[in-house]
Amino acid sequence: MSELSELQCEACSADAPRATQSEIETLHADIPEWQIIEQDGIMKLERVFAFRNFKQALDFTNRVGEIAEKAGHHPALLTEWGKVTVTWWSxxxxxxxxxxxxxAARTDEVAK
Ligand SMILES: C[C@H](O)[C@H](O)[C@H]1CNC2=NC(N)=NC(=O)C2=N1
Structure with a gap:
């Protein structure tokens, strides 16, 4: 398990600090398969995971849902035949x- 995935999540509230550009660069180095994208001026982390069929994609979606519920922090999940697009932002x-x-690091762990 990577070290990043083991860190405790802070409760996310409107007054929590956004990651600074230099923190983003450091943290991104631990999860290089994730793309940093910008949608409507909002920076997000996105990764597409490939699977052999819809069932495997759906099982993975549910595992990501479980880690999200445990953390109280939720991604956008797009489940398609053979792939799941996961997008994280606050x-x-x-x-x-x-x-x-x-x-995102925990998502990588459940994909293994
Ligand atoms: C009340 C509840 O904990 C909040 O609305 C949480 C739920 N899940 C969340 N998930 C994400 N990704 N960002 C949030 O700001 C967020 N807020």
């Missing part, structure tokens, strides 16, 4: 918090 902050990187 809705309250309209951007990236360290939580998002932690949950």
């Amino acid at each position: 809705h309250e902050l309209k951007g990236l918090h360290k939580n998002d990187f932690i949950l």
Whole structure:
């Protein structure tokens, strides 16, 4: 398990600090398969996971749902035949918090 995935998630509230550019660069180095994207001015982490069929994609979606519920922090999940697109960002902050990187690292763990 990577170290990032083991860090405790902070509760995400509107007054929590967004990750700074230099924190984003450091944290991103731990999860290089994730793309940093910008949608409507909001920075997000996104990764597409490939599977052999719809069932495996759906099982993975549910595993990600479980880690999200445990953390109280939730991604956008697009489940299709043979792939799942996972997008993490902090809705309250309209951007990236360290939580998002932690949950992205945990997502990588459940994909293994
Ligand atoms: C009340 C509840 O904990 C909040 O609305 C949580 C739920 N899940 C969340 N998930 C994400 N990704 N960002 C949030 O700001 C967020 N807020």
